[in-house]
Amino acid sequence: MHGVKASVAEFGRIAEGYDAGLKAKVDLLICPPATLMSTLAVVALGTRIGIGGQDCHAKPSGAYTGDxxxxxxxxxxxxxxxxxxxERRADHGETDAMARAKVLAAWRAGLVAILCVGETHAERDEFRALDVVRTQLAGSLPDGATAANVVIAYEPVWAIGTGRTPTIDDIAEMHGVLREELIARFGDEGAGMRLLYGGSVKPENAGEILHVPNVDGALVGGASLKAESFIAIARAYL
Structure with a gap:
């Protein structure tokens, strides 16, 4: 819940920083609040920066005020x-079944679904992180997933906005398990699905995190609000 019309100028600075070198190696997607999607979709024309939403309802229409x-x-x-x-799971009580229905809705509308999974601090302390994420992935991702219509984002809940991050070994282990699960279920398509890491990604740690095996990109939170830090994270690939 960040961004008003004045934020369009910050998007312009992101577009300016997205130079030819970055475009050759990195795809950028901005997911603004719904109030800015139409505006930024127009501004983004010709920049090769994609625009996405932050959530959707499972149904195509109806009496669902606010959705x-x-x-x-x-x-x-x-x-x-x-x-x-x-945050949708914790604050709005979304279940795996609800997430699954929304993924199907995204596909129905021709959108790429960026599906998030991740464990809480208690679940990690109880040594259940891998099982929790396996269960979320199985329950939230429908059959029919391909490398073209879905991206998986691993977000350790306890690291979001806290400045804390898992160890590199923890990230590698979780992303390795996610890859194994996707390949076991979807074969070659699973091997090609992008896996994003999302948990307090900053310019200071991006270089190390984004080169971990099976980490294909980042789901960036607070650091995406400023062009300088967002582009600095992308430059970790150069």
Whole structure:
């Protein structure tokens, strides 16, 4: 819940920093609040920066005041939507089944689903992190997933906005397990699905995290609000 019309200028600075060197190696996607999606989709034309939504309803229309359908997101010119985010699961009681229904809705509207999974601090302390994430992935990701229609984002809930991050070994282990699960279920498609890491990614730690095996990118939170830090994270690939 960040961003008003004045934030469009910050997007312009991100576009300026997204130079030819970055475009050759890195895909950028911005997921603004719904109030800015249409505006930024127009501003983004020609920049090669994608625009996505932060959530959607499972149904295409109806009496669901305050909700937004996947078709409405697509109508703005956006191409993707974040689903099953830990904040939606924790603050709005979203279950794996609800996330799964939303992924199907995203596909129905022609959007790429960015599906989030991740454990709480208690679950990690109880040595259940791997099982929790396996269960979330199995319950939230429908059959029919491909490398083209889904991206998986691992977000250790306890690291979001806290400045804390798992160890590199922890990240490698979790992403390795996610890859194994995807390959076991989807074969070659699972091998090609992008796995993003999302948990207090900053310019200071991006270089190390983004080169961990099976980490194909980052789901960036607070550091995405400023062009300088967001582009600095992307430059970890150069």
């Amino acid at each position: 937004i359908a996947a078709e409405m997101i697509a109508d703005t010119g956006a191409t993707a939507v974040i689903l099953g985010h830990s």
